[in-house]
Amino acid sequence: MKTFLKILLTALAVIVLANILPGISVAGYVSAIIVAVVISLLNMFVRPLxxxxxxxxxxxxxxxxxxxxxxxxxxxxxxxxxxxAVSGFWSALFFSILLSIFRSALFSLLKEDKKSLK
Known part of the structure; x- marks a missing residue:
């Protein structure tokens, strides 16, 4: 369930950044969800290589x-x-930096409070 929420939050960040940044475009909500899944899979398998x-x-x-x-x-x-669609390398670089910041902020909302046992 938490993974599904992370993908939806990443899709939300992709939509927001596509509306803010020039050179980045997303066709719709379904495309944003697919982009979030693809980025997650690429980060999981290709990035370590x-x-x-x-x-x-x-x-x-x-x-x-x-x-x-x-x-x-x-x-x-x-x-x-x-x-x-991404127009070039610099747009992709700026998008990736902002996406990392947005994802960190959004994922911090999902953190569970760990209660210490006394």
Whole structure:
């Protein structure tokens, strides 16, 4: 249930960012949900491989190359989903940074309060 909510919150963030940012467009709500699922799957399977193969560049740039990897994931999602369009690399980079911020803020709402046992 929590995974389904995270996908819906990511879709909401995609819709909001597509309306705010120039160069990003989403055809509708269904496309946004598909984009959220595709980005989640790409982050799960492709991102670790990209991080492994670009580890020297990530170490040299002190982790800043991870932003480039995130932008590549967004561009790959653009190619895989028909109703989602990104105009270029810089739009994808800015979108990925803002999407990470939005997702962190929205996912913090789902955190459960852990009560300490005394």
């Amino acid at each position: 990209l991080i492994f193969f670009t580890l020297p560049a990530t170490i040299v740039t002190l982790g800043l190359f991870l932003f480039v990897i995130n932008a590549c994931i967004i561009l790959l999602a653009d190619k895989l989903v028909d109703g989602f």
